[in-house]
Amino acid sequence: MFDYNVVLIGFMGAGKSTIAELLRTGWGMERIEMDALIEEREGMRISKIFETKGEPYFRDLETELLIELQARSNAVISCGGGVPMRERNVAEMKKNGRVVLLTAHPETILERVKDNHDRPLIENNKTVEGISALMEARRERYMAAADLVIETDRKTGEEICRELVEKLHRMEEEASR
Numbered sequence: 001m002f003d004y005n006v007v008l009i010g011f012m013g014a015g016k017s018t019i020a021e022l023l024r025t026g027w028g029m030e031r032i033e034m035d036a037l038i039e040e041r042e043g044m045r046i047s048k049i050f051e052t053k054g055e056p057y058f059r060d061l062e063t064e065l066l067i068e069l070q071a072r073s074n075a076v077i078s079c080g081g082g083v084p085m086r087e088r089n090v091a092e093m094k095k096n097g098r099v100v101l102l103t104a105h106p107e108t109i110l111e112r113v114k115d116n117h118d119r120p121l122i123e124n125n126k127t128v129e130g131i132s133a134l135m136e137a138r139r140e141r142y143m144a145a146a147d148l149v150i151e152t153d154r155k156t157g158e159e160i161c162r163e164l165v166e167k168l169h170r171m172e173e174e175a176s177r
């Protein structure tokens with residue numbers, strides 16, 4: 001469908017993994033889930049990697065994986081929420097990808113993540129205030145990395161996918177004019 005990768009970024013719970021799966025099933029794109037690949041290779045859940053090896057170790061794995069993924073195309077790459085915080089990572093994802101930022105308000109995020117316990121960075125402060133603070137700290141880098149921004153509050157996954165595909169096609173048309 002695309003001759004590049006679609007790279008999904010955004011805060012935890014913005015819907016990156018969900019939208020990647022829908023683009024796989026509904027649009028036939030190959031789905032690459034960075035967190036799942038890292039878990040598989042390390043033989044450990046993300047929370048266990050943070051606990052036993054530390055966050056910097058995990059961040060290095062993310063960078064190595066992104067570099068490796070540049071060999072792909074027409075894949076949807078679902079990043080972990082922290083990936084765009086490293087400038088090097090953003091440079092990598094832009095080499096062969098269009099970067100799509102999914103956003104949602106902290107209240108929506110809290111509702112979506114409250115019953116999941118595999119997000120170590122928010123596990124100890126799962127409140128609107130805690131989520132807002134981390135979101136604010138990340139906003140600037142997220143926006144700087146994005147080629148396209150899609151708000152996800154009160155939209156279904158299918159609606160978000162349709163909007164994403166339409167906007168990317170429109171971007172291509174405009175670029176080719």
Ligand SMILES: Nc1ncnc2c1ncn2[C@@H]1O[C@H](COP(=O)(O)OP(=O)(O)O)[C@@H](O)[C@H]1O
Pocket residue numbers: 010011012013014015016017018019112113152155156157160
């Ligand atoms: N548009 C949406 N509307 C309602 N719930 C959603 C939506 N997108 C994702 N979710 C739910 O929110 C939770 C987190 O989504 P996920 O795709 O894992 O986010 P991310 O990968 O960005 O952390 C999941 O339970 C998912 O089913």
Ligand SMILES: O=C(O)C1=C[C@@H](OP(=O)(O)O)[C@@H](O)[C@H](O)C1
Pocket residue numbers: 010011012013016017035046079080081082083118119120121
């Ligand atoms: O925002 C982050 O720093 C993280 C987000 C998580 O992925 P999701 O965004 O898919 O929850 C996961 O990579 C890890 O817990 C760190």
Ligand SMILES: [Mg+2]
Pocket residue numbers: 016017018035078079080
């Ligand atoms: Mg995810």
